[in-house]
Amino acid sequence: MIKKTLTILSISVLSALGTVAAIGFIIYLLLPMNTCMPKNDIFDYVTQNQQALEAGIVDFMQHYPNVRDGDFKDKLQIPPSKGIKKITFSDNTIHFDCGGSGMGSATKYTGFYYLLPDKNVNISISQGVANMSALGYDNIKFMPEGNGWRYQETDGDNTVYIENIAGNFYYYFEEY
Numbered sequence: 001m002i003k004k005t006l007t008i009l010s011i012s013v014l015s016a017l018g019t020v021a022a023i024g025f026i027i028y029l030l031l032p033m034n035t036c037m038p039k040n041d042i043f044d045y046v047t048q049n050q051q052a053l054e055a056g057i058v059d060f061m062q063h064y065p066n067v068r069d070g071d072f073k074d075k076l077q078i079p080p081s082k083g084i085k086k087i088t089f090s091d092n093t094i095h096f097d098c099g100g101s102g103m104g105s106a107t108k109y110t111g112f113y114y115l116l117p118d119k120n121v122n123i124s125i126s127q128g129v130a131n132m133s134a135l136g137y138d139n140i141k142f143m144p145e146g147n148g149w150r151y152q153e154t155d156g157d158n159t160v161y162i163e164n165i166a167g168n169f170y171y172y173f174e175e176y
Contacts (some may be wrong), residue, residue, distance in 0.1 A: 002030060009013040010058065011084075018164065021049045021138060027048070033098060035085070035099035035101060036098065036099045036108060036109070037083030037084070037099050037110055037111070038110075039050050039171060039173065040112065041109070042083065042098055042112055042171055043165055043171065044102050044167070045079075046112060046165045046169045047165065047166055048081040050166050050167060050169065053078050053079070053114070053169070055116075056076050056077045056078040057114060060072070060075065060076050061116075067089075070088070071088060072087045072089065073087045083146075084096050084097070084098055085097045085098060085099050090136060092116055092132070092134050093113060093114060093116060093135055094113065094114040094116065095111065095136075096113070096114070097153045098110045099111075107175070107176050108173075108176075109176075110171075110172065112165060112169055112170060112171050113169070113170045113172060114135055114169055114170075115135065115147045115168040115169075115170065118167055121154060123162075123164075128143070128144060129141045129142065129143060130143075130144070130149040132149070132162055133153075135170060137151065137162075141160075142160070144160065147164075148161055148162050148163030148171070149162050150162075156176070158175065159174070160173045160174050160175075161173040161174075
């Protein structure tokens with residue numbers, strides 16, 4: 001009797017888990033997996049709005065000179081873009097997060113940086129290798145590729161591609 005009860009209970013639990021797993025899988029399929037703003041759209045947005053972006057950044061820096069923590073998407077007065085998900089600051093840059101896609105080790109991110117001109121930092125190139133520490137990529141070597149620079153992890157699949165859009169604006173694509 002106990003064996004029969006445990007068997008029925010086990011089948012019921014597995015059946016319920018199967019339903020939960022099926023619902024989870026359907027939700028997974030319905031979620032937007034690619035929220036990355038395409039490279040061409042990022043380039044178009046920045047080049048078409050460069051002066052307004054720079055003016056918004058200058059205005060923000062004048063009003064909030066010491067604020068660096070948090071998401072500033074709603075505080076920075078710049079032309080609207082559905083592709084910009086989050087805006088954050090570091091010591092040398094403003095980071096415009098334009099989305100991501102994938103899961104786990106197959107994750108991709110896109111966006112662009114604005115290198116703050118008053119910080120007196122820049123991208124340096126020596127013997128064909130780019131130093132991107134100004135953008136927060138410390139201790140890794142970027143090699144020329146196309147119109148930009150690429151970092152490829154030696155013992156893994158992580159890559160980062162950086163390309164100048166205009167002035168102090170730099171496109172990035174990261175894949176982990």
